[in-house]
Amino acid sequence: MSAHTFGVLFLGGVGLAVVVWVLHKLGRALASIAEALAATAVVFIALWSLIRAFVWVVKEIVTHPRTSLTVVAVASWCLWLGWLSLVVTATVVTAGLLSWRRFHLVSFDQWAGGPLRSWWFRWAVYMPKLPGWLHACGLSVKDDTVPVDVTVTLVGCKKINRDQQESRVHVPRVRRVKSGASWDEVRVVLVPGQKPEDFDEAARALASARKVSRCQVREVGPNVVSLDFQRRDLLAAPVQCPPLDEGRVDLRRVWAGRTEYGQDWHLPLYGSGSHTLVAGASGAGKNSVMWCPLVSIAPAIRDGLVRVSGIDPKGMELAYGRDIFHRYAVTPADALEVLNDLVTAMDTRKREFAGRVRAVPVSTDNPLELVEFDEIGALTKYTDRKTREAIIEKVALLTTQGRALGFTVRGYVQEPTKETVPVRELFPRRICLRVTAKSHVGMVLGDQAYERGAWANRIGESEAGTGYVWGEGIREPLRVRAGWVPDETVKALEAFVAGGSVVSLPGFEGGVAA
Numbered sequence: 001m002s003a004h005t006f007g008v009l010f011l012g013g014v015g016l017a018v019v020v021w022v023l024h025k026l027g028r029a030l031a032s033i034a035e036a037l038a039a040t041a042v043v044f045i046a047l048w049s050l051i052r053a054f055v056w057v058v059k060e061i062v063t064h065p066r067t068s069l070t071v072v073a074v075a076s077w078c079l080w081l082g083w084l085s086l087v088v089t090a091t092v093v094t095a096g097l098l099s100w101r102r103f104h105l106v107s108f109d110q111w112a113g114g115p116l117r118s119w120w121f122r123w124a125v126y127m128p129k130l131p132g133w134l135h136a137c138g139l140s141v142k143d144d145t146v147p148v149d150v151t152v153t154l155v156g157c158k159k160i161n162r163d164q165q166e167s168r169v170h171v172p173r174v175r176r177v178k179s180g181a182s183w184d185e186v187r188v189v190l191v192p193g194q195k196p197e198d199f200d201e202a203a204r205a206l207a208s209a210r211k212v213s214r215c216q217v218r219e220v221g222p223n224v225v226s227l228d229f230q231r232r233d234l235l236a237a238p239v240q241c242p243p244l245d246e247g248r249v250d251l252r253r254v255w256a257g258r259t260e261y262g263q264d265w266h267l268p269l270y271g272s273g274s275h276t277l278v279a280g281a282s283g284a285g286k287n288s289v290m291w292c293p294l295v296s297i298a299p300a301i302r303d304g305l306v307r308v309s310g311i312d313p314k315g316m317e318l319a320y321g322r323d324i325f326h327r328y329a330v331t332p333a334d335a336l337e338v339l340n341d342l343v344t345a346m347d348t349r350k351r352e353f354a355g356r357v358r359a360v361p362v363s364t365d366n367p368l369e370l371v372e373f374d375e376i377g378a379l380t381k382y383t384d385r386k387t388r389e390a391i392i393e394k395v396a397l398l399t400t401q402g403r404a405l406g407f408t409v410r411g412y413v414q415e416p417t418k419e420t421v422p423v424r425e426l427f428p429r430r431i432c433l434r435v436t437a438k439s440h441v442g443m444v445l446g447d448q449a450y451e452r453g454a455w456a457n458r459i460g461e462s463e464a465g466t467g468y469v470w471g472e473g474i475r476e477p478l479r480v481r482a483g484w485v486p487d488e489t490v491k492a493l494e495a496f497v498a499g500g501s502v503v504s505l506p507g508f509e510g511g512v513a514a
């Protein structure tokens with residue numbers, strides 16, 4: 001080997017050693033940087049996960065406080081006191097609740113049963129199943145717009161168009177579930193693009209999905225509706241009319257029966273919305289709608305604060321309590337005479353009070369004149385033209401001018417067509433009992449009433465006194481059942497208002513000194 005070759009090899013070797021040394025140093029530096037980066041990433045991811053977990057826990061506590069607190073309480077109990085004591089305590093509490101339920105169902109349901117049932121239905125039924133039912137009933141909104149998703153990576157931003165993905169479906173969110181004795185009220189928050197009317201149309205489909213007979217929709221806020229599912233029928237059994245007593249009478253809120261929510265149903269006999277038209281086929285229970293409020297205001301009739309006039313073309317029903325009525329008519333001519341008398345009294349009152357008061361206060365000098373017009377169609381359709389027109393005119397005068405002057409007309413009809421009752425629209429309050437045709441529902445309660453759940457033509461013959469009312473603080477038709485007034489109670493009422501006798505009524509042991 002020449003000296004030149006040796007020199008080249010030596011320098012090459014030295015150069016290679018330097019390169020290896022530099023690479024070694026660089027590798028170690030890079031490894032340190034990578035290690036530092038990995039450690040930072042692990043810390044970052046751990047911190048991020050912790051923050052997300054914390055946010056999730058806070059969100060769950062805020063949105064489901066009862067459930068979260070129960071879980072925390074149970075976990076804490078097991079941790080500190082052991083599961084055995086938890087089981088023993090749970091058994092004792094359950095036994096206590098069952099005894100409470102056994103001895104006082106109403107207070108139990110109000111304070112414990114209702115909240116527990118609501119909680120259970122929320123978690124077991126409505127949270128898991130309602131979104132699917134709503135979607136199946138066409139109550140979801142598809143996200144068909146094309147927004148852009150932006151994904152941030154370490155090396156920059158990457159845009160992904162959503163049309164590459166499956167489009168999203170927005171379903172109304174369950175906000176609250178309140179479970180009553182017979183109804184579940186499920187409040188849902190509408191998604192943008194929906195309106196409460198969409199739910200009205202799907203009410204029947206929702207009822208089928210929930211496997212119940214009825215679903216009603218109420219608008220409780222601009223973007224919140226309550227879907228009310230009827231789990232059982234609280235009006236299946238006859239509603240007892242309360243006994244006659246000396247209790248305070250409020251003529252604007254007279255007890256008339258019960259609602260399908262199990263609450264009291266009141267009717268106004270004086271003031272706004274008091275003129276009432278009750279429609280129902282033969283045997284639908286129109287008379288209980290008439291008699292029950294009269295029983296409720298018995299002391300006011302007896303004391304002369306309410307004067308009842310009866311028009312009874314059949315000459316049977318009202319005749320049974322003849323002495324209750326200040327004026328009474330059977331024939332068309334007599335009916336016209338009674339109506340003439342009432343219109344004259346109204347005109348006198350008008351002259352006396354015009355410009356002094358906006359509504360005549362009820363007193364013994366100016367009592368509420370209540371007209372009970374049974375089978376109104378018999379006289380407004382099936383009588384001679386002259387009498388018919390005169391009767392229609394008088395009824396129209398009383399219904400249009402009587403409210404502030406203390407005159408109220410309540411009419412009862414079997415066939416609610418315009419030809420039978422031409423003054424139908426002048427009665428602001430309508431009650432539709434069992435009718436024979438679906439079309440009658442709309443005639444009484446207005447368009448869309450049937451579609452919204454007023455299925456009066458489906459009321460069974462055994463459910464006399466049951467019907468629908470419209471617009472009593474509820475968006476949808478409300479099912480009610482009038483209190484049942486047996487014949488003895490009518491006779492007792494007659495004796496009570498006629499005065500001077502001690503009446504004894506079913507369900508009222510003490511009797512009332514009349």
Ligand SMILES: Nc1ncnc2c1ncn2[C@@H]1O[C@H](COP(=O)(O)OP(=O)(O)OP(=O)(O)O)[C@@H](O)[C@H]1O
Nearest residue numbers: 238281282283284285286287288464465482483484
């Ligand atoms: N609220 C009620 N609860 C239970 N049963 C009732 C009620 N109202 C009426 N009934 C029953 O239905 C029957 C018919 O009632 P009602 O005489 O009031 O019918 P209606 O509508 O006046 O019929 P019509 O027009 O033929 O006189 C009653 O004899 C009674 O047995």
